[in-house]
Amino acid sequence: MDKTIRWGILGCGNIANKFATDLQMVSGSVLRAVASRDPERAQKFAIKHTAERTYSNYTALVNDPDLDVIYVATTHNFHYEHAALCLAANKAVLCEKPICVNAQEAQKLVELSRKKDIFLMEAMWTLFLPTVTRLIKDIDSGIIGTPQLVQADFGITKPPEAGSRFYEKKLAAGALLDLGIYTINFSNIVFRSKPKGISGYAQFTDQGVDRLSTYNLIYSEGRQALLSAAIALPTPHQARIYGDKGRIVVDDFYHPQQYQIILNGKKPKLVNDGFDGFGYLYEAREVQQCLLDGKTESTICPLDETVATMRIMDDLRKQWGLRYPNEN
Ligand SMILES: NC(=O)c1ccc[n+]([C@@H]2O[C@H](COP(=O)([O-])OP(=O)(O)OC[C@H]3O[C@@H](n4cnc5c(N)ncnc54)[C@H](OP(=O)(O)O)[C@@H]3O)[C@@H](O)[C@H]2O)c1
Numbered sequence: 001m002d003k004t005i006r007w008g009i010l011g012c013g014n015i016a017n018k019f020a021t022d023l024q025m026v027s028g029s030v031l032r033a034v035a036s037r038d039p040e041r042a043q044k045f046a047i048k049h050t051a052e053r054t055y056s057n058y059t060a061l062v063n064d065p066d067l068d069v070i071y072v073a074t075t076h077n078f079h080y081e082h083a084a085l086c087l088a089a090n091k092a093v094l095c096e097k098p099i100c101v102n103a104q105e106a107q108k109l110v111e112l113s114r115k116k117d118i119f120l121m122e123a124m125w126t127l128f129l130p131t132v133t134r135l136i137k138d139i140d141s142g143i144i145g146t147p148q149l150v151q152a153d154f155g156i157t158k159p160p161e162a163g164s165r166f167y168e169k170k171l172a173a174g175a176l177l178d179l180g181i182y183t184i185n186f187s188n189i190v191f192r193s194k195p196k197g198i199s200g201y202a203q204f205t206d207q208g209v210d211r212l213s214t215y216n217l218i219y220s221e222g223r224q225a226l227l228s229a230a231i232a233l234p235t236p237h238q239a240r241i242y243g244d245k246g247r248i249v250v251d252d253f254y255h256p257q258q259y260q261i262i263l264n265g266k267k268p269k270l271v272n273d274g275f276d277g278f279g280y281l282y283e284a285r286e287v288q289q290c291l292l293d294g295k296t297e298s299t300i301c302p303l304d305e306t307v308a309t310m311r312i313m314d315d316l317r318k319q320w321g322l323r324y325p326n327e328n
Contacts, residue, residue: 005029005288008067008091010058010082012036012045015096016073019123020049022280029288035061058082062089068291069119072096075165076172077324080105083120087112092119094287098181101172101324102317103310110303119296121287122306124185128282130273131256132189135248138271139190143261145244150187150225152253154179155212155235160205166231167205172324173231174209176202176313180229182254183239184312187217187225190241194308195219202320205232215316255279 005028009016012034023031033053036042042054055061062070062085069092072082080100086093087109099122100106113120126132139147156179158166165171166178188194197218202210211232217225228235239253246263250256258272275282283301290298297303317323 003028003292005291006032006066006068007284008033008035008061008064008070009045009051010035010061010070010072010086011074011078012038012041013073016071017045017048018278019071019073019280019284020045020051022277023284024049025277025281026284026288028292029284032067033061033064058085062086062091067091069094069287071123076101076177077170080109083109084112087116087118087120090116090118092287092291094121094123094283096123098122098177098310098313099306100310101177102327103307103314106307106310110307113296113303117296119287119290120303121283121290121298121301123280123283124301124306125280125283126182126185126254127189127301128286129255129275129279130282131258131271131275134271134273135250135256135259136189138248138261139241140192142245143243144241144246144248144263146223147190147241147243148223149242150190150239151227151242152183152186152225152239153228153235154182154237154254155228155230155233157234158231160232167207167209169207169209170325173207174205174211174322175213175229175231176210176215176316176322178229178231180213180215180227180316181309181313183225183227183229184215184217184309186239186253187227188305188309191219191223191225193219195225195312198312198315198319200316200319202316202322204320204322208322210320210322213316213320215312217312 035055039056195217200215202213
């Protein structure tokens, strides 16, 4: 089908800016409209990214009849409400990660999208990057044998400012939902399965969100992942995958340009597939292709996997007693 995919962006913050920049590199897609609670922010954003329409409320955006898909880029706590708003208006949705705050919300969204036959996908951009596609192929080919252990860390330093989406409990803040999600996703794609055992520990901020958290996931035959995330502790953002025949080291594993394959007793081999822009155009291309193909779900980022990852995070938070406002 020869059709231009018309995008709307809901929420004009930090990641929306990067996504809109990359969307300009996706031929066959156009940013048509943006919405912000602040009309001036919407105007500035629209000028910067050449969107022809602006809205000062999200409902007006989702009711724009000339949009095919809406990218939801608000804070975690609003993802359910805003994605549901889009689906109710029959608009396809690409929703920032985590798709929701918990699996119950995520499952409700999935059911809504399936019932209405409308596309929905979590913006787990890592899965679509060229280097990750290659990495998955290499692992599946058995290049390092059966993966036995995955280690991955994602620690950053964000100042504990009032209103920060990293610290504010009402915005569903904390390391796990924001950063730990990448480590868990990575582990699940390496092992091509879901963990049978889940345990973890958390150190909390004064507001009661996880500042530093670690996760030990146990897969079939005792294969394991040791993962960590932090919002006030910088760590290298590296993943290491150990197999019977060697290991793979992935720097910046959530958006890698390259990785090293180090077979036992051999010299390291560098694989570099890079990526263009900030790396968000690949997920946008996937959405575009799915819509052109009439698909309501991506096979690379399936909804059941998205919900399964939310369940793992629910389990960890339950162990720590971490609940967000309005959670049952
Ligand atoms: N994929 C990635 O690499 C990546 C990177 C960073 C963040 N993210 C995800 O993207 C989402 C947004 O993160 P961000 O860094 O872009 O955050 P941000 O800069 O704070 O932007 C969040 C946006 O949410 C909207 N919003 C609506 N109601 C709000 C409220 N009551 N308080 C605060 N914001 C409200 C605002 O949009 P308006 O005021 O314009 O309406 C705001 O601009 C998060 O879920 C995060 O996990 C993903």
